[in-house]
Amino acid sequence: MDLGLHGKTAFVSGSTQGIGHAVASALAAEGVSVTLNGRDPERVDEAVSRLRRAYPEVEVSGIAADFAHVDQVDRLTAALGDVDILVNNVGLFGLAEFAAVDDEEWMLYFEVNVLSGVRLSRHALPGMLERGWGRIVFVSSESGVNVPRDMVHYGTTKAAMMALGNGLAKLTRGTAVTVNTVLGGPTYSEGVAASVEAVAAQRSVPAEAMRDAIIGQNATTLLGRFLAPAEVADLVAYLASPRASATNGAALRADGGVLTGIL
Known part of the structure; x- marks a missing residue:
């Protein structure tokens, strides 16, 4: 299926491997010019090279930045410019007993998992609204709905991502800009x-x-x-496309049926 994305531009945070790289690959396959991101410049360069080899007709670039550091995020957004599609994928993940997670670790998880999306969306959304088209997709998790007992800090930030996406969607009323969230399952x-x-x-x-x-x-x-990363990425690519024009402010599942509720 042609998703109608040829010629669009995208930035995918946390995209040197895993779901993020699968998303970048799915978008590149649709003819999207993609900017990758990771903390390590060498790994970013390696990921860019892989994607260029796979899709030589598509423009692929990379920007290294650690979302735990505001100054690096500021440099990233200054270098990035406008994009048609923003995929907020970067995130920290880890098992830990609730009592063992101190305030510093909580703040780190919020800095990377939540404020990365705040800062990138604050950069990208105004331009999308001005140009009249755009897509923001948050890659959250089923753990944001059913918060695991041994990942309370992680699940809480994933729930916050959903809330952020839902709130930003309300700023797009009456436009061709949408903001949605994907709830990934065990990948x-x-x-x-x-x-x-x-x-x-x-x-x-x-x-x-x-x-x-x-x-x-x-x-x-x-x-x-x-799940395979590509199975989550396919839903992200759809939401990033014009074909998903009627979906906005939603949290859609690619969770393998892990969540048991109807909605």
Whole structure:
């Protein structure tokens, strides 16, 4: 399906690997000029090179910035300029008991997971409204709806992302600009795979068996497996397209059926 995105421009935060890179790839496949982002300049360059090889006809660039540091974000937005599509994907993730997470760690999670979207949207949204078209997509998580007991800090920031997206959508009333959120489910990204492989090595079991055992503990998944990053990215690409013109202020699931509510 042609999503009607050829010639558009996009910025995807946190896009050197995982869901972010899959989103950038899905957009590039539609003819979108994409700017990638990561903390490490070398990894950004490597990700840019991979995408250029895959889509030589598409303009691909990269900007390194750590969203935990405001000065780096300011430099990023100054270099970025206007974009038609903004995907707020960057985020921190980690398991921790609630009592073990101190104020500094809480602030770091809000700085990266929430304020990154605030700052990037504050940069991009006015231009979208002025030009009369634009898309902002937040990549949140089912953990923002069903907050895990061992990831309260993470789930809380993912819930805040949904609230932010919903509020920003109200600023687009009567325009062709939309703001939506994707709730990703358990996804087998490079980071998750590395963690699974490390645990498997400690227990002297095959990584595939450990992977299947971990997802098997999820009692509500209907998919019965981890999602692939591309499966989340496909929904993001649709929401970034003109075909999603009637969807605004929404939180849509790509969660493999993990969430059990009707809505």
